[in-house]
Amino acid sequence: MKTRDLRSGIATGLLLAAGLAAGVSGVDAQQELSTYGYFSWRYEQVFQEPGWDGGKIVKETSPREFTMPFFNLMLQHQIAPRFTAYANLSGAGGALEVRNLWGEYTFSQKVNLRVGKIYRKFGLYNEILDAVPTYYGIEPPEGFDSDHFLVSRTTSVMVFGGIQAGSGTVNYSVSTDNGEGADIFKGAFPLGWDLNYKFGGRRYTVGFSGYTSGGQTNSDKGVGEGSPKSGVLPWMAVDSFYVLNGYGEARVKGLTLQFEYARASHEAERDVDAVLAVLANTSVNDAQKARFLRDPNGAATAANVRTVGDYDVSTWYLRAGYSRNTSHGEIGPYIQWDWYKNPETIAKKTWGGDNEAGVADDGKFNKGTIGILFRPIPQVAVKLDGSSHFYRFHGQNVSYPEIRFDISYTFGF
Amino acid sequence: MSRHAIRRALLPILGLAAGLVLGSPETAQAQISVIVGPSSSQAPSKEQVVEMFVGSRTTWGDGTKVQIVDQPTTAVGQQFYEKVLGQSAVDVRKTFIELVLSGQAAKPERFSSDAEVKAAVASMPGSIGFIQASSLDASVKEVLRVN
Numbered sequence: 314m315k316t317r318d319l320r321s322g323i324a325t326g327l328l329l330a331a332g333l334a335a336g337v338s339g340v341d342a343q344q345e346l347s348t349y350g351y352f353s354w355r356y357e358q359v360f361q362e363p364g365w366d367g368g369k370i371v372k373e374t375s376p377r378e379f380t381m382p383f384f385n386l387m388l389q390h391q392i393a394p395r396f397t398a399y400a401n402l403s404g405a406g407g408a409l410e411v412r413n414l415w416g417e418y419t420f421s422q423k424v425n426l427r428v429g430k431i432y433r434k435f436g437l438y439n440e441i442l443d444a445v446p447t448y449y450g451i452e453p454p455e456g457f458d459s460d461h462f463l464v465s466r467t468t469s470v471m472v473f474g475g476i477q478a479g480s481g482t483v484n485y486s487v488s489t490d491n492g493e494g495a496d497i498f499k500g501a502f503p504l505g506w507d508l509n510y511k512f513g514g515r516r517y518t519v520g521f522s523g524y525t526s527g528g529q530t531n532s533d534k535g536v537g538e539g540s541p542k543s544g545v546l547p548w549m550a551v552d553s554f555y556v557l558n559g560y561g562e563a564r565v566k567g568l569t570l571q572f573e574y575a576r577a578s579h580e581a582e583r584d585v586d587a588v589l590a591v592l593a594n595t596s597v598n599d600a601q602k603a604r605f606l607r608d609p610n611g612a613a614t615a616a617n618v619r620t621v622g623d624y625d626v627s628t629w630y631l632r633a634g635y636s637r638n639t640s641h642g643e644i645g646p647y648i649q650w651d652w653y654k655n656p657e658t659i660a661k662k663t664w665g666g667d668n669e670a671g672v673a674d675d676g677k678f679n680k681g682t683i684g685i686l687f688r689p690i691p692q693v694a695v696k697l698d699g700s701s702h703f704y705r706f707h708g709q710n711v712s713y714p715e716i717r718f719d720i721s722y723t724f725g726f
Numbered sequence: 727m728s729r730h731a732i733r734r735a736l737l738p739i740l741g742l743a744a745g746l747v748l749g750s751p752e753t754a755q756a757q758i759s760v761i762v763g764p765s766s767s768q769a770p771s772k773e774q775v776v777e778m779f780v781g782s783r784t785t786w787g788d789g790t791k792v793q794i795v796d797q798p799t800t801a802v803g804q805q806f807y808e809k810v811l812g813q814s815a816v817d818v819r820k821t822f823i824e825l826v827l828s829g830q831a832a833k834p835e836r837f838s839s840d841a842e843v844k845a846a847v848a849s850m851p852g853s854i855g856f857i858q859a860s861s862l863d864a865s866v867k868e869v870l871r872v873n
Contacts, residue, residue: 347833349826391832394790394851399829413829422785432828444827447820475783482782514813515782515821638816691819723823726833 349725350386359715363706381406385443395419423474433468434486434507435522436560446694446721449634449647456575456628460667463577464524464556465543481512493543494531501528522558529553536587547665548587554579567636574629581622588618595661628653642689649682678704692723757859760870781821784831794834795846795855802858
């Protein structure tokens with residue numbers, strides 16, 4: 314176990330132990346353990362996705378995909394009036410993943426300390442992304458899509474709180490953790506932050522989030538090990554980067570409007586061997602080859618690899634949904650538009666890329682989505698939507714549609 | 727008495743009767759008591775009560791977590807959501823499902839009578855609930871009354 318992992322684990326343990334001790338010795342009646350969560354089942358299918366075969370674009374319809382039913386089980390225990398413990402376990406196909414496990418001490422509404430494995434407060438979605446039944450849409454915004462994250466979703470220590478200001482609350486959070494990489498780089502001090510203003514009874518939100526790697530780091534995945542869970546691509550030897558994010562939300566009389574813009578700026582250095590492995594095992598396009606090699610027409614040799622790998626990733630989205638309560642339940646049509654650009658990524662997921670930006674000639678794509686949400690009761694959400702991706706592929710503007718269906722049941726409420 | 731005079735005499739009576747009929751549901755609505763535990767020293771303002779029940783405020787001033795004790799399906803519950811919160815119970819519930827699933831708030835406890843709410847508020851630290859003012863007794867402490 315790494316020293317900082319050990320430190321983080323000990324801190325969590327101490328906090329939970331202190332909470333338990335306080336709870337056991339407390340004179341107040343204690344709350345029971347709250348157990349709740351949701352079950353979900355999903356169907357997806359992609360139609361007519363462009364591919365390249367024999368020097369021309371061919372279109373393929375992917376096989377339909379029924380996901381295994383999965384669940385998120387949340388446990389929350391107010392151990393003592395100021396101590397809360399929380400766990401979020403996610404299960405699918407026989408595997409169980411601990412998404413969150415933290416202890417929290419509340420000094421006041423203004424100052425709270427949370428330690429453990431925590432979803433960082435970042436933008437509108439990172440903290441609530443597992444609460445799929447509660448929001449419009451099935452897929453997360455592209456910046457939070459698991460094959461091209463801008464930043465890791467979790468952090469280890471977070472101080473946060475809210476201060477009354479005018480008719481609303483200014484909320485802040487500051488967090489730090491082990492950093493993005495698998496290795497510890499001496500001197501790196503990652504820092505995440507979020508600042509927002511919620512007003513009008515939580516109906517309106519405007520805010521900014523940020524993250525800095527606090528020095529050089531590397532990826533949590535090696536080449537060939539799949540998509541990273543952080544913002545650093547696997548073929549980078551080192552990467553020093555920061556992310557800035559602005560967002561807003563309005564909920565007025567059944568109408569929900571959301572927007573978010575994020576930009577990640579990377580000062581990176583490619584690992585020569587990793588780049589050669591990528592070039593040998595994947596089909597990079599001309600633009601990617603021109604980034605990776607000094608002479609794109611030359612041989613893929615160590616001497617020809619371009620090691621300076623500075624690049625920016627940017628993304629924005631607009632989401633709108635309109636909720637109407639009827640005698641049959643809540644009906645909510647929604648539309649979404651996502652834009653994402655990452656010139657550095659590649660097409661192959663198993664080698665750390667994605668199958669969206671990495672496929673496009675210029676690393677850019679748009680995605681439009683239209684869908685409908687139906688909640689016969691607040692605990693059940695049925696969603697059906699369709700998307701189209703739009704991008705440049707081998708010099709042509711192409712698009713392909715996909716449909717999704719998701720049904721989830723929230724229990725314990 | 728002329729017909730005109732009769733009409734003039736009847737108008738105030740009809741107006742009074744109409745006022746009584748239209749006004750009767752208003753007067754029939756019970757006063758609401760917002761309550762905390764008997765030993766609690768909390769004294770929230772009406773704005774703070776609203777913030778707690780819509781999920782904007784999850785902590786008391788002394789750091790204790792707010793525990794919402796709700797009775798959304800009762801008559802007093804419907805009156806509370808309509809007159810005090812200005813939001814539907816369904817909308818507030820959706821907000822809390824989002825907050826609770828992400829660990830940002832304690833799960834509200836839901837009951838269906840004043841007696842159950844009083845028992846829960848009296849026993850759970852940090853709790854706040856509401857009942858009809860006529861159900862108030864020494865087992866809980868009133869911090870706000872809404873007409």
